[in-house]
Amino acid sequence: MYNQNKMLNRTIQPHITQPTEFNLHLKPYQHFTLDNGTNVYAVEAGEQDVLMLELVFNAGNWYEDKNIIAGSANFLLKNGTSSKTAYEINEHFDFYGAYLNRSCYNETATITLHCLNKNLHQLTPVITELLSDAIFPENELAIYKQNQKQRLEVNLKKCDFVANRLIDEYLFGFHHPYGRYTSTLDYDAVDRESIVEFYKQYYQKGNCKIFIGGKLPVNYQAVLNEAFGKLPFNNTDLFQKEIHSAPAITKKYNLINDANGVQAAVRIARNFPNKHHPDFQKTLVLNNVFGGFFGSRLMSNIREDKGYTYGIHSYLQNHIHESAWMISTECGRDVAAATIDEVYKEMKILQDTLIDAEELDLVRNYMIGTLLGDLDGPFQILSRWKSYILNDLSIDYFNNAIKTIKTVSAEELQSLAKKYLNPDEFYELVVV
């Protein structure tokens, strides 16, 4: 029988293995090309009989000439082909218990399938049809415009939604894909012809990369080749469109969106280089200390000590061309100014005082531990590889990230704080 209770000391943490001692390993992908040269990246892992297939096109709003054309083409891809109505397409995927989602981002646009692996071959032919023969019916477009405008009207009542749009505009400029947003008038101006042109250029003859992960059926390569290997994709990636950001001159903004609002959306942000910059990975560590997780300084101070908010976070935006460092919270309307003061105070402390070893070790351990958890499962591994490939990064980036977490010094972090956490260089926005 157990008789350890007398000896049990509940005040002392049991021995731990320091996560920084772990050797983290990112399971490699398998790469092959389809008959038409399309690159396929595959991660075989997992215990459940499910898989995820994602087709990534260079068809984000980076490539549109008119606002919301890229998003509209992406949304309406599955709303009709010459031989199938939107309903029939939905019915097909629903019948197999599959999910076909599409998303439009800044540089890329995706079509994502989640399904039981036994059904893959029943589903890919219809995706082929969407990529070769989508017809964008006028009535589908009309319904889409009507419903998107209504959704937008509801969202525009929310202070957080309004704040997210405006802060990006200040950071990048409205002309830039990262800074642009949509009005109901933009939806009104969407026309079928522009969508069809966009579809032809960026999907039918577009640049496509395929990612697949899960417990893959033995014949999955043949299934993919059969479905997508004959499509006339242009995978040479000749077309690179340069667009430069133009950050706003004015730094501080206040907006009353809802006079009766009881909370304020606060955004404090600065421009920041992309993942290829030598400071990027080290700054991720500094960001964790600052506002990157539950135990961060911003959370400890502004939520756990002052109770001004349900949550406050800082993060580096996940863009390909350039990034931004963002602090984001919804807090009590009457404490918005106090919240902003505390954010700047925390920046100053990071500039003036070295992070002590105990705190830095905790952040290192936390980052490694959660990274280990993030690498658990086929979809997680696949999505990490996808991010590296789309950002033109290699396994070196992963290894370097781990090395940085384990070894970056307090002095280096302080000098980064001095370089980047200067309140004058931040945009500041309060939306009530």
Add this chain to the structure above:
Amino acid sequence: MIQYNKFILDNGLRVLIHKDDSTPMAVVNVLYDVGAKDELPNKTGFAHLFEHLMFGGSINIEDYDEPLQRAGGENNAYTTNDLTNYYCQLPAENLETAMWLESDRMLSLAFNKKSLETQRKVVCEEFKEHYINKPYGDVWAKMRALTYTVHPYGWMTIGKELSHVEDATLEDVKAFFKKHYCPANAVLVIAGKVETTTALELANKWFGSIPSGEKYNRNLPLEPVQTAPKFLEVKADVPLDALVKAWHIDSRLEKGYYVADLITEVLGGGGSSRLFQKLVKEKQLFSNLDCYHFGSVEKGLIAIEGKLVKGKSMQDAEDAIEEELQKIMTELVSENELQKVKNKTESVIAFEDMALMSRANSLAFYELLGDATMMDTELSKYQAITTQDILEYSKIIFNKNNSNTLRYYSKN
């Protein structure tokens, strides 16, 4: 089949151990059999506020989060009307840190005054962020109050009003802890890259000496059968009219629950569902429309909720929904349609079971319901449902006298 071993410690704590060598991680999940339904009508929101206080330090450990983060772990918790669940995931080597932390807060909290004061504010901000400062944020507060006359599902987990949270005292907190937070009222699940014997030893070591506490036997007021349709009209500063309807359904373990779940899929699951196709696409009465239920342990609700296309009348919208309900109450769904929603259910279960955390959570939940092995028989319960079941149960739940309707009008 999910593999696990179940043990009951001497103090009554149920311990489930699920070994999975394919992951480097371990999950510790502690579920307490207490939710917002166990609150007093004048002290609502308390179970959830209490969840926040569980992170404010325990009797021997000043700070919960820091040692866990140091061990490379992360954690969270949630409260529903039925239960409160705490979970952490960390590298399997450091499992014992999670056991140490969870056991100490089951033993006793520090009952820190400052923590209570801060978390009252934090929860008030959470309340504002999700339910006040958001268009339509109060819909379900109103619907719950309309649909339930005596049962405590009549209020939201966050609470009826801010003042209930603001008025919580340290005495309330202590009494709540004593009543609900003890081995007799908890389920512990340990999952991941763990050896069953080691995990059990750790469970005994850290939880075995915690006093059992008293098993809480809830005696909730039974909601009387609704005998007439109920209506509520609201005018608010929102851009669009909205319509919300709800009907009472069976409790989690009754057959009707599973049938209702499939009915939500027939009516509102995905782009080929009936309501979406008829009312959003063909008739264009709604710009969006959902049909769902709450997964409640006690007798719950099935709901249809949507925003009207501008210029369409509430009456037309209601009539069109009624027409679809009449159809499902009078005509059998086709075998093909039934197969479709069953396939979807199979797929949902497979995807849910991918994540270790989700498996640990499900084991705890089914154990709370009575027996974790139910996790394996869920799919067969859905498979057994016939087109006749759908028809018969639709007649019962969509009976007009069982309906609750909220007409939420735009002021503008």
